Amino acid sequence: MLTGRWLFSAASLGRARRLVGRRTAPGLVCLRTTSTAAAANDGQRSAGCERTPIDGESSPLQEWGKRHDTWHQRAIFADEVTRTVSQPLPATHPHLMRAGEVTPGIHRAEYAARRAALLAAMPPNSVVILPSMPEQFYSMDVPLRYRQHTELSYFSGCHEPHAALVLYKPATGARDTWQTPSQHPSRTPSTVTGHGREMLFIRPRDAARELWDGPMIGIDDAVHIFGIREVYAYGSIGQSLAEIMATSATAKPQLFYDPAIHSELTRLLCEGMARDRTPGAITNAYHSLVSHFTSPVPLVQPLRLIKSDAELALMRRAAAVTGEAFRRAMERTHAGQLESDLAAHIECAFQRIGGPLARPAFPTVAASGANACTLHYVANSAVLRDGDMVMVDAGCELNGYCSDVSRSWPTSGRFSAPQSDVYQLLLETQRHCIERARSAASASVAWSATAAAVSSSAPSLDDLHRDCVRLLTSGLKQIGFFPKHATADDAIASGAYAQYFPHALGHYLGMDTHDTHQLSKSIPLRERMVITVEPGIYIRPDDPQAPAPFRGIGMRVEDDVVIHADGQPAEVLTDSMPRSIADIEALMQCGK
Secondary structure (H helix, E strand, C coil): CCCCCHHHHCCCCCHHHCCEEEEEECCECCCCEEEEEEEEHCCCCCCCCCCHHHCCCCCHHHHHHCCCCCHHHHHHCCCCCCCCCCCCCCCCCCCCCCCEEEEEEEHHHHHHHHHHHHHCCCCEEEEEEEECCCCCCCCEEEEEEEECCHHHHHHHHHCCCCEEEEEEEECCCCCCCCCCCCCCCCCCCCEECCCCEEEEEEEECCCCHHHHHCCCCCEEEEEEEECCCCEEEHHHHHHHHHHHHCCCCCCCCCEEEECCCCHHHHHHHHHHHHHCCCCHHHHHHHHHCCCEEECCCHHHHHHCCCCCCHHHHHHHHHHHHHHHHHHHHHHCCCCCEEEHHHHHHHHHHHHHHHHEEEEECCCCCCEEEHHCCCCCCCCCECCCCCCCCEEEEECEEECEEEEEEEEECCCCCCHHHHHHHHHHHHHHHHHHHHHHHHCCCCCCCCCCCCCCHHHCCCEEEEEEEHHHHHHHHHHHCCEEEECCCCCCCHHHHCCCHHHCCCCCCCCCCCHHHHHHHCCCCCCCEECCCCEECCCEEECCCCCCCHHHHHHCCCEEEEEEECCCCCCCCCCCCCCCCCHHHHHHHHHHHHHH
């Protein structure tokens, strides 16, 4: 996992909180800035939208805007694109988006602030390259529904394949001149200023491709849609990188790029850096570049860890859709039903309630009886039997943000005594962990602080996991698990508890189900983080050490939790879903 040197960067995480906006009207994101030009250029806005800086300070976004000449701002923001393209736009999908939004719920200004935060986090004389996700296929040429790489989506809002975002931050005080790629001689070269450059590379429009796959964004409209000044043909990215490397006034820039994500893009970069197109030259260029590549994760993922108001609003909506889907499934549960029927009810509800941009965040698990003891059971092919429990793990990705929920309930509508014992233990453990998560450090605290400085008031996911292990092990001991001579501490020390609770208590949640998964779980929880809290107990039917009445029981209770400032209770996004034994039984009786 990552080291503290990366995880607590004041230049990245410390600024993320100040760079994000707040929702002032339904669906409207307003950044704290005094710029009136931006409001005029973006068209329709709420009359109640405040535009004053916090505590009398200019926001980073406002400073970002000052560094860009107003002619380019007018050129970018004066017109909304009105034709249909490969992703929804305010003009073509007003039922999904508001004016000024690049993606539903996220304003163009927020994307600009995200890029500004990334540039601020980058070391001088460095380049970050964020590639698109390669297209995936069922088999041969039958494509899967496309999903953009999360980092590119977060910083640009571009959802087309074969695209890349490049950010270049020159050495301090440098004024290197960007040589416009020869493929676009009409574009006016400009001078690199101290804050850096933003470049989007995307495919030009292609009539033959559009006949099969639909309208493309194209280079000219991408400027207006994404608010990025420089947009170039995807195939020119290698030449562009070569020009950056050649014109740098100091040493070669540090390259933050993961070559494993998109092999085609890596090939284009190598071809651009090669002296010629011969295989040997390209191979030499590859080996030369690889020695300069550094993972961008320590720069980009900490920025995504702290959610803006707009992001939290989208996650609340995804959680609400998921909650209603689970309620419908619970009401319809009965013996003789297929597990796949439960999964179908939930996934159908995602799209019926969430709309055309909703999709399952991951394959739905609908596991009845002993199938629930298999953590990633996705066959969903068994028949529900009277007296069995059913465990469902499902999530809705809506407008780019995910929910992740698990619920366990009895097929018959009534918990048996052993089922009730296990479920109540899970519920009490989860309540403790959520209650402890309320004591989190404010997002305004500088991220340069060490973990030790805030650990007393801000537990980490790892801390909550240790609490969970202690509580579950003690509870299992009380109902007859583990040898009589062994204490709960013995079961923890020996690892015996892990056969019943083998996974982590939770993970970060956001644009991905396992969001920012490469960051350490030892980071103290902070305001605006979103986590899952999901204790589980799995007792295999062939476990001779388990008391007989409990064998074959598998349960998990999982909720999505927003961390608030110190002293405030955590917000359970999925709190509308039945969780207590009484509430579950009452809901299921209503459906009979």
